[in-house]
Amino acid sequence: MTEQQTRICILGGGFGGLYTALRLSQLPWEKSQEPEIVLVDQNDHFLFLPLLYELLTNELQAWEISPAFEDLLKDTNVRFCQGIINEIDIDDKQVKLENNTSIPYDYLVLAMGSETPLDLVAGVKDYAIPFRTIADAYRLEEQLRRLETSNQDKIRVAIVGGGYSGVELACKLADRLGTKARIRIIEQSEEILKTSPEFNREAAQNALSDRQVWIDLETTVAAIEENNISLEYRGQIDQIPVDIVLWTVGTKVSPVVRSLPLKQNQRGQLVTTSTLQVIDHPEIFALGDLADCKDADGQTIPTTAQAAFQQADYTGWNLWALLTQRPLLLFRYTGLGEMMTLGTDNATLTGLGIQLEGQFAHLARRLIYLYRFPTLDHQIRVAVNWITRPLQDLLISMDQKIGTRK
Numbered sequence: 367m368t369e370q371q372t373r374i375c376i377l378g379g380g381f382g383g384l385y386t387a388l389r390l391s392q393l394p395w396e397k398s399q400e401p402e403i404v405l406v407d408q409n410d411h412f413l414f415l416p417l418l419y420e421l422l423t424n425e426l427q428a429w430e431i432s433p434a435f436e437d438l439l440k441d442t443n444v445r446f447c448q449g450i451i452n453e454i455d456i457d458d459k460q461v462k463l464e465n466n467t468s469i470p471y472d473y474l475v476l477a478m479g480s481e482t483p484l485d486l487v488a489g490v491k492d493y494a495i496p497f498r499t500i501a502d503a504y505r506l507e508e509q510l511r512r513l514e515t516s517n518q519d520k521i522r523v524a525i526v527g528g529g530y531s532g533v534e535l536a537c538k539l540a541d542r543l544g545t546k547a548r549i550r551i552i553e554q555s556e557e558i559l560k561t562s563p564e565f566n567r568e569a570a571q572n573a574l575s576d577r578q579v580w581i582d583l584e585t586t587v588a589a590i591e592e593n594n595i596s597l598e599y600r601g602q603i604d605q606i607p608v609d610i611v612l613w614t615v616g617t618k619v620s621p622v623v624r625s626l627p628l629k630q631n632q633r634g635q636l637v638t639t640s641t642l643q644v645i646d647h648p649e650i651f652a653l654g655d656l657a658d659c660k661d662a663d664g665q666t667i668p669t670t671a672q673a674a675f676q677q678a679d680y681t682g683w684n685l686w687a688l689l690t691q692r693p694l695l696l697f698r699y700t701g702l703g704e705m706m707t708l709g710t711d712n713a714t715l716t717g718l719g720i721q722l723e724g725q726f727a728h729l730a731r732r733l734i735y736l737y738r739f740p741t742l743d744h745q746i747r748v749a750v751n752w753i754t755r756p757l758q759d760l761l762i763s764m765d766q767k768i769g770t771r772k
């Protein structure tokens with residue numbers, strides 16, 4: 367009688383899930399122990415979120431930052447299954463998808479990330495745009511094109527949230543729209559980028575001021591209506607006319623995860639051990655934004671791609687160790703620093719004692735992210751495109767000039 371192959375089911379193909387799947391597929395499995403690996407995601411593509419802003423300025427193309435899972439996994443033993451995860455039955459060990467398919471599992475990896483809460487203030491759902499998915503970027507692009515081709519004097523953009531996303535978006539939009547725009551950031555606390563190193567915060571403040579972005583501090587949004595935003599500053603409410611409102615405030619765990627009968631913190635994140643296993647369920651691993659993890663040194667792990675990427679390495683290894691009866695490793699997080707894009711040819715980088723800003727930081731950030739892309743094949747395709755793109759652009763513009771002369 368042949369034994370059934372052990373199945374590892376990975377839910378979510380982002381920084382936590384996809385990189386765990388890739389790591390698992392690289393480990394040295396003995397034929398008899400090799401598991402079946404299934405990766406489930408609602409989309410057919412991975413999204414390299416730190417480079418999402420670059421779509422707005424046409425610096426990068428969608429295929430570069432959101433390669434299809436089928437392509438990324440083609441040389442591996444990972445099977446991709448596209449579907450929306452609706453329910454997870456941890457007693458029956460089954461994952462239920464929206465299309466009524468059930469996937470039984472032996473080991474489970476929870477890596478569905480987080481969502482932007484749209485219910486904190488009235489009107490956000492109807493009149494503001496979040497910035498977390500390719501669809502969000504396209505929705506914004508559509509609005510920008512409509513306003514750019516109108517004969518309106520100024521395009522008024524309000525960005526709610528002076529965290530990383532808000533600041534990076536403001537700089538990119540300022541570079542795209544130039545003097546046609548009036549951009550403001552609305553931040554409830556006393557300063558922007560509260561958790562950033564001083565060097566990055568200063569570089570960001572300079573970039574925003576060079577681009578004439580207004581910053582409203584100690585200001586909260588009371589309500590958003592069509593073409594109007596109500597701001598509260600020291601108890602006084604002001605109504606401001608706007609064309610676009612961007613909502614870059616907060617993160618929350620999805621309802622599917624919140625409904626699980628597993629230990630959670632106040633924010634609904636799943637509490638894990640330092641081996642990245644869920645409490646009382648050694649067969650379930652959790653990582654990335656949905657996990658509340660303290661590493662071997664007791665550090666609380668931030669909700670960043672940098673952290674999910676490092677956790678994926680350990681999750682892959684620990685699953686292999688579990689299946690091959692080896693000891694598991696305690697996760698150790700190495701905070702390497704942080705990078706921010708601050709416009710089309712400007713960035714800031716602080717890490718490992720190095721501080722860089724300007725064009726060199728912009729180039730370093732691009733190269734570091736290229737190196738972080740999921741597969742060598744994709745890295746090569748993107749690198750070739752970056753090298754040849756100036757020539758492609760030149761040929762297209764010559765072609766257009768000839769076309770208009772005819």
Ligand SMILES: Cc1cc2nc3c(=O)[nH]c(=O)nc-3n(C[C@H](O)[C@H](O)[C@H](O)COP(=O)(O)OP(=O)(O)OC[C@H]3O[C@@H](n4cnc5c(N)ncnc54)[C@H](O)[C@@H]3O)c2cc1C
Nearest residue numbers: 378380381382408415416451478479654655669670671672
């Ligand atoms: C605009 C932006 C820029 C950022 N820039 C940086 C940066 O520069 N550096 C940094 O370190 N961090 C950055 N972050 C944070 C970083 O992207 C997240 O911390 C990281 O993506 C978390 O990884 P994850 O695997 O937990 O989730 P994700 O990478 O978000 O992946 C979750 C996956 O699960 C899938 N999924 C979710 N729910 C379901 C469901 N019900 N059914 C099926 N599939 C589902 C999603 O489609 C997605 O593919 C940025 C975030 C944003 C929004």
Ligand SMILES: NC(=O)c1ccc[n+]([C@@H]2O[C@H](COP(=O)([O-])OP(=O)(O)OC[C@H]3O[C@@H](n4cnc5c(N)ncnc54)[C@H](OP(=O)(O)O)[C@@H]3O)[C@@H](O)[C@H]2O)c1
Nearest residue numbers: 527528529530531552553554555586587615616669705706
């Ligand atoms: N370059 C990078 O490294 C990068 C880029 C993007 C995202 N990320 C990561 O992704 C996560 C999310 O980042 P984010 O920048 O999207 O969000 P964020 O860090 O949560 O920042 C949102 C900001 O909005 C403020 N805010 C909350 N409610 C508000 C309101 N009603 N009105 C006005 N301001 C309000 C918050 O203030 P309070 O803090 O007071 O609530 C906070 O300063 C973080 O973990 C971050 O590290 C990293």
Ligand SMILES: C/C(=C\Cc1cc(O)c2ccccc2c1O)CCC[C@H](C)CCC[C@H](C)CCCC(C)C
Nearest residue numbers: 671672675702703704705717718720730733734738
């Ligand atoms: C700050 C650095 C890394 C942290 C980091 C940040 C992210 O936003 C990520 C997103 C997704 C996955 C991973 C990460 C992530 O790890 C980089 C630190 C770099 C050092 C300070 C060294 C810089 C050296 C050179 C000046 C740059 C040369 C570039 C090289 C040619 C690739």
